[in-house]
Every structure is written in C-alpha cells, then in structure tokens.
Amino acid sequence: MATSPSIVWLRDDLRIVDNPALTAAVERGGAVVVLFLLDEQSPGARPLGGASRWWLHGSLTALATELADRGAQLALRSGAAGTVIPALVDEIGAGAVYWNRRYGALREVDAALKQRLRADGLEVQSFGASLLFEPWTITTGAGDPYRVFTPFWRACLAADEPRAPLPAPASITGLAIDGTALDGTTLESWSLLPTRPDWAAGLREAWTPGEAGARARLEHFVENGLPLYHRRDEPGIEATSRLSPHLRFGELSPHQVWARLRGPLAPAAIANRPKFLSEIGWREFSYSILFHQPTIATENVRRDFDAFPWQAPDPAVLEAWQSGRTGIPLVDAGMRQLWHSGWMHNRVRMIVASLLTKNLLIDWRIGEEWFWDTLVDADEASNAASWQWVAGSGADAAPYFRVFNPVLQAERFDPDGTYRRRWVPELDSPAYPRPIVDLAASRTAALAAYEVVKAAKRG
C-alpha cells in the first residue's frame, strides 16, 4: 500500500536546510505537504507587526521557490491551528504531521494538537530546531532555570555539543493542493506588504529575506564583520552580523551558525568567536526565560516592579521618541535607523530604551510594542527580555541605577559622529529640536521612582 501523505507545518523555521521536521517527512516516504499557517486566532497568538509582515512576505516567496526547485509546493492557509490542521489532515488523508518546536505560549496549542491527532491514529512528532540547547536541559544543580546569563551560558558550553546541521532534502515529493504560494493569490490576499503609503523602501534596500540571503549574510559577516567584532559596540561601523531577522524567521538555524563558526576562520575572526557565540547565547537565554515565563511581553519578570510608578506618556513626547525628534542625537539616530531599515544597532537599542523607561518614566511595554511593530527581527523572546533587561524588571537585569547617558555614550562609541550624522543630517542646523528632557534632572527623578520598588520589596 502506498504511504499516506505527511504534513510539515512550518512556523519560525522558514528553511529547507537543517530542518528536522522536513527531513523526517521526506524520510518517511510518500507525498509531503509543506504548510505555512497564518494563525492570529489561537490563544496566545500575537499578530505580527508591520515590519515583520513585510519580512514574512519575502521569506515565504523565497521558500516557495526553494521548495519548487525540489519538487514541492508551499501550501498557505490561515486560521486557528486547532481547526485548520485537522481539516487539512482530512482533506489529503495525511498519516503523519511534523513540526519544529516553539517555546512561548503557543506551545500549548501544539501540545493539544499533538494529543488530538495522535488520538486519531496519526504519527505526530516535534523536533528541536531553533535553539542550540533545549531550555529544560539547562538547569542549575537544584534543577531550577538559571536567572543569570553567565552561569547559564557556562552550563550550555559544558553540555553536549550541538548537533551538526542537516542537509536540505535533494528532492521532495509534493502534492498539489489549493492555496500554494507560487500562484501568489493567497499570499497577496494576506496583504503583508504596505501599500498606502509604501514605507518599505528602506527595508528593501537593506535586506534580502529568505535562506539564500541568510547564508550570504553569514558568509559576509564571517569574512568582514567577525574580525572587527571586538568593535561591535560602535554603531558607525558594520561589525555585527545583522543575522537577527534571519534567525528570527528561522531562515538560518543557530546550528548552521555554530557549525560555520567551527569551520575555517581568519585568525582575527577566531579571537572574536567566543564573544560572538555568547551573543547567540543571549538569544538562547531569552528563550529560556520565555519558556519558563510565557507572559514576558506583558508581565514583569521581577514582580516587585509591579509597584513601579510609570508615568502616563505625554503623546507629543512619545511621538518625538518614536520619530527620532527628541533633540538627543544618538537616540534620534537610532530611532530613525529603526524606522528606515527595520533594525537598530544593539548598543543604541539599549540607549533609546533607557531614555524611554528611565528619563521619560514610560512603561517598557510601550517601547516593546513600538519595537514589535517596527523591527524586522521583532522576536517574542529577545524583544521582551531585552526591554525588561534595560528597564530593570527582567532576569539578570542591568541594575536600575544604570541610566545610560546618551551624550557620554555617543562620545565613547560614536566619537567622530559618523552614525549620528548619517541618520540625523540636520544635526547642527537650527531646524534640529532642543532636547525634550533634562538628562540630569530626569535621572534623579528615575532613581527616586525606583525607591518605590525598593520600598515594596522591603514591605
């Protein structure tokens, strides 16, 4: 009897290289339906922001081409997974469903679906594909999750070496069904691209979504950026990888990055390897926090911060921060880089977040949402964990009294002003606004506000 078809349900793993779920389906034999589901209905689903929607369109288009080259089509559906997937199973008579794991609130959707499909007699398997270390395997001696990054990463490095990446299947036996990305109609109907106005010109200029673009970016970084990575804090030079959106959408797995970093490298690159891998480690740490607290985008990790006296934002002040018109050049440069290209340099992210949460006393959740909408790498773990890290409410957070001074930071990390002038060309002209906040006085006010948290902790 012929093997029944399988479904590979792709989510944050839009690639064919090193995709364990896809490999399992091909090895099982029979036809394979590769499915992407736009699910904004399941409990815990957070609709993507504008920049991520733009990225998703490009990534699905690239994936459809990669699949077509190997004989398969990308099927697109929308709706709640718990409804759509069982319906698709019935439609094609599937005998197996495979996916790669996710780690936030949606894993409950996956668990319920797995149970239900197995009860119906299907073979269902999930795989580890987007983290080097499964969060439940890295625990303290007492079996608890780590709260501090350094011992977490030390434990990861002492664990088993991450597996080698899997090759892409040479060919996939496809099954034609309605709603394939190549005919374009379903993808267009999702309206992922902005039209009126089309604000995506800067994104198109900066990025090539899809796994070929991701691999090219990795190679470019290994040759040009990694030897300079000790200067990663300088936003005016290109010393970091800019792999974040590719990792976010799973166009590249961390296993591929790990394996490449173990491969041939120039001596200057070898010296910077541990630091770069530890940044990949921060991504793992963020996911570990998310795994243990799926509500990190909305709730303080440190509950004593629930007492923090955030101020209701003045709409004009918030608008000035969002649009890069605060009158503080490094902050404005960062916010404009974000708006134009969907990405911001890490150090500048910390500085703009510190200004919002400390000098302006605006709740970190408001900043997190703006980033969620505008970043191409907006990530359910790293965005929330990083905002909480800066605000002081997170796991292993920066001490609250660490209020970044954007003027001193600019002198230190952008000494010749390359970055500020690139994004704020009118810097020295009368058109440039005066600062919206007094940095010294607002720092003092922030420290006074923090006393409320300390008092709540004592009481």
Ligand SMILES: Cc1cc2nc3c(=O)[nH]c(=O)nc-3n(C[C@H](O)[C@H](O)[C@H](O)COP(=O)(O)OP(=O)(O)OC[C@H]3O[C@@H](n4cnc5c(N)ncnc54)[C@H](O)[C@@H]3O)c2cc1C
């Ligand atoms: C307020 C704030 C919000 C952030 N939001 C996000 C987000 O939504 N998505 C996101 O991927 N990163 C986020 N970061 C972390 C970091 O700024 C970006 O990962 C990094 O700037 C991406 O650039 P890169 O790929 O050139 O980094 P590289 O320095 O080349 O690092 C390599 C990879 O490591 C990971 N990484 C690096 N630093 C961190 C970090 N601090 N935390 C978690 N992972 C890290 C990323 O996947 C990155 O691509 C945020 C940081 C701050 C301070």
